[in-house]
Amino acid sequence: xxxxxxxxxxxxxxxxxxxxxxxxxxxxxxxxxxxxxxxxxxxxxxxxxxxxxxxxxxxxxxxxxxxxxxxxxxxxxxxxxxxxxxxxxxxxxxxxxxxxxxxxxxxxxxxxxxxxxxxxxxxxxxxxxxxxxxxxxxxxxxxxxxxxxxxxxxxxxxxxxxxxxxxxxxxxxxxxxxxxxxxxxxxxxxxxxxxxxxxxxxxxxxxxxxxxxxxxxxxxxxxxxxxxxxxxxxxxxxxxxxxxxxxxxxxxxxxxxxxxxxxxxxxxxxxxxxxxxxxxxxxxxxxxxxxxxxxxxxxxxxxxxxxxxxxxxxxxxxxxxxxxxxxxxxxxxxxxxxxxxxxxxxxxxxxxxxxxxxxxxxxxxxxxxxxxxxxxxxxxxxxxxxxxxxxxxxxxxxxxxxxxxxxxxxxxxxxxxxxxxxxxxxxxxxxxxxxxxxxxxxxxxxxxxxxxxxxxxxxxxxxxxxxxxxxxxxxxxxxxxxxxxxxxxxxxxxxxxxxxxxxxxx
Numbered sequence: 001x002x003x004x005x006x007x008x009x010x011x012x013x014x015x016x017x018x019x020x021x022x023x024x025x026x027x028x029x030x031x032x033x034x035x036x037x038x039x040x041x042x043x044x045x046x047x048x049x050x051x052x053x054x055x056x057x058x059x060x061x062x063x064x065x066x067x068x069x070x071x072x073x074x075x076x077x078x079x080x081x082x083x084x085x086x087x088x089x090x091x092x093x094x095x096x097x098x099x100x101x102x103x104x105x106x107x108x109x110x111x112x113x114x115x116x117x118x119x120x121x122x123x124x125x126x127x128x129x130x131x132x133x134x135x136x137x138x139x140x141x142x143x144x145x146x147x148x149x150x151x152x153x154x155x156x157x158x159x160x161x162x163x164x165x166x167x168x169x170x171x172x173x174x175x176x177x178x179x180x181x182x183x184x185x186x187x188x189x190x191x192x193x194x195x196x197x198x199x200x201x202x203x204x205x206x207x208x209x210x211x212x213x214x215x216x217x218x219x220x221x222x223x224x225x226x227x228x229x230x231x232x233x234x235x236x237x238x239x240x241x242x243x244x245x246x247x248x249x250x251x252x253x254x255x256x257x258x259x260x261x262x263x264x265x266x267x268x269x270x271x272x273x274x275x276x277x278x279x280x281x282x283x284x285x286x287x288x289x290x291x292x293x294x295x296x297x298x299x300x301x302x303x304x305x306x307x308x309x310x311x312x313x314x315x316x317x318x319x320x321x322x323x324x325x326x327x328x329x330x331x332x333x334x335x336x337x338x339x340x341x342x343x344x345x346x347x348x349x350x351x352x353x354x355x356x357x358x359x360x361x362x363x364x365x366x367x368x369x370x371x372x373x374x375x376x377x378x379x380x381x382x383x384x385x386x387x388x389x390x391x392x393x394x395x396x397x398x399x400x401x402x403x404x405x406x407x408x409x410x411x412x413x414x415x416x417x418x419x420x421x422x423x424x425x426x427x428x429x430x431x432x433x434x435x436x437x438x439x440x441x442x443x444x445x446x447x448x449x450x451x452x453x454x455x456x457x458x459x460x461x462x463x464x465x466x467x468x469x470x471x472x473x474x475x476x477x478x479x480x481x482x483x484x485x486x487x488x489x490x491x492x493x494x495x496x497x498x499x500x501x502x503x504x505x506x
Contacts, residue, residue: 028057032106032114043100043122045180049090053106053114055083061107066093067100067190080109095122097159098177098185124180126159133219134308135238136317136330137167138353140231143372145169145355146206147234148330150319153211153219161213168206169325170198182212184221193227207233218311238317241309245290249314249335251381256286258347259450259469260333260379261480262298262354264499267373275365275373276300276497277411278482281469283449284333284347284379292316292333297467298354299482299497300364304329326357327368331377345474349377364484364497380473382450389425390447390470392477393504396426403435406505407443409466412498413485415459421505452479452502462486468500478503 033054039047049064049071062077063070071090077083100122105115137149149167155178162175174194176186186194186209196206208228211221218239222232250256262280266272282296282304290310297303306318306329315334322328331352352375356368388396394405403421410417420441423433430447440457450470455463468481479502 028108028110028112030056031112032059032108034104034106034114034116036102036104036116036118039120041120041122043095043120045122045124046092046094049093049102050087051104051116052085052087053077053083053104054085055106055108055114057082057109059083059106059108061105062088063105064088064090065103065105066090067096077106094180095120095124096177096179096185097122097124097126099190101190124159124178125157126155126178127157128215129155129159129178129182129213130157131155131240132309133213133238133240134311134317135219135236136319136332137165137223137234137236138330139234139372141233143353143355144370145326145328145357147223148319148328148353148355148372149234150317150330151211151219151221151236151238153213155213163211165196165209166319166321167196167328168198168201168204169321170200172196172198172206174209178213182214184211184213191227193224195227196223211236239311239313239315241311242290245286245288245310246314249286249310250288251383256288257382257384257450258284258286258379259382259471260284260294260296260347260349260377261469261471261476262296262352262375262377263476263480264299264497265375267369270369270373273496274367275369276482278484278497278499279469279480280304280375281451281467281481282379283382283451283469286310286335292318294318294320294333296469298329300356301484301497302356310335322355323357323359327355327370329354333377345378346380347378352377378471378474378476380471382470382472384448384450386472387425387429389430390445390450390472391424391479391502391504392472394424395504402505404505405502407468407479407500407502409456409483410499410501412464412483412496413458413460414498418456418459452481456483458485460486466500468502470502 036051038050058080074089099119101119103117107113132154134152139147146168151165153163155161159178164171164173176184193208193210198204207223213219220237223234224230260282264277276299278299280298284294286292293307295305304320306320308316310316317332320329331349333349335347353372355372357370358368359366403423405422405424406419408419421435432443432445442454445452452468456466464483466483468479470479481500482497485496
């Protein structure tokens with residue numbers, strides 16, 4: 001009689017069984033043995049995987065996986081029969097940039113598993129992708145501070161990348177490898193998505209990030225509520241930054257200086273009392289290397305500053321975290337000195353997202369606008385050498401007594417408009433005289449930066465400060481700005497920001 005097993009338990013089973021024993025009747029106490037004999041690092045784009053498998057009785061399954069994907073064997077491994085160091089081979093496996101993990105698994109009839117793995121590296125150099133990319137993360141649905149942000153990614157020649165996402169009042173760094181198709185493989189797991197966690201806020205989960213980089217399309221990606229599923233919380237797309245600014249953008253006289261305003265505009269679902277009616281103000285500078293800096297103040301009095309590098313289409317995405325990082329201002333400024341193409345302005349930022357959180361004890365706008373409001377940014381190059389003064393249209397033609405400019409204050413809880421007459425640049429360039437003299441009203445002109453400020457005698461007998469900016473080009477040529485009325489009751493929702501305009505006297 002043939003003996004199929006030597007263990008006592010196996011012999012006992014055979015004695016009880018009738019006829020020839022089946023594969024399932026044999027108790028297998030030895031796991032399959034698998035080995036990988038090739039390849040070794042470094043890899044080429046395509047490579048072969050080879051090895052051996054040994055099994056004393058027979059297998060029910062044999063698989064070879066590369067980076068989690070099952071590979072096709074040149075010749076299938078025989079199942080259900082003893083194997084004595086049988087050779088197996090996968091021809092023409094496709095390597096991904098970076099680490100490539102091979103896992104071989106064999107399962108026998110008793111459910112015992114034999115497995116082995118090997119990690120080998122392939123470097124797919126990507127010189128066309130080298131550089132830094134930046135893009136705004138734009139909310140796909142209702143805006144919140146947790147889904148409005150900025151993504152920056154830097155790609156090296158070897159196809160590796162490092163990056164950072166700024167959103168939700170924090171910044172999360174990441175790194176990894178770009179796949180052959182440009183999609184990201186994030187360290188340390190090499191998964192195609194990366195969980196963003198705000199470790200400063202109870203380890204709160206912000207979303208699963210995925211991205212890709214391609215030439216010439218640039219950087220693109222999304223933020224999902226969980227890895228691989230759900231509608232995007234936000235998406236982003238942006239181009240490579242430049243190493244030097246386009247010559248057409250540089251005004252050599254002013255070293256690339258611009259003045260900009262953040263104009264008030266009607267908002268869906270909010271009455272005019274719920275958001276500022278004045279215009280925020282700011283200045284922008286572009287250096288010869290393409291670095292951009294923005295500074296100013298929004299029309300609720302919040303200081304704002306942001307910076308970065310111009311991208312290859314002469315734009316720049318900017319994000320400023322505000323209100324102790326519980327709010328933000330996100331804009332993409334597009335620079336273009338072609339007046340016809342840009343509505344007679346040199347810089348525009350359409351649909352900039354301004355998020356102000358609810359601040360129950362805030363002096364101004366305590367309800368805020370946590371779902372965000374949209375405002376446009378507009379501006380122009382600034383020439384501080386303009387004569388007889390820096391305000392367009394205001395001439396020094398002898399109006400020493402009647403004035404040549406008017407600054408006007410509206411809304412902001414004023415009982416009526418407040419116009420004030422000025423002389424600018426009549427006595428000397430950019431020198432300002434108030435007509436008639438009014439000790440309760442002040443006006444200071446910073447001709448070098450294109451800004452003005454002062455104090456206003458309000459009709460409620462207070463003297464709030466105001467800020468303004470001078471635009472020398474475009475439909476808003478002249479001066480514009482805001483003032484904040486002093487609320488008679490604190491913590492009320494309608495503490496209003498009024499508007500300021502500066503224009504030639506008719």
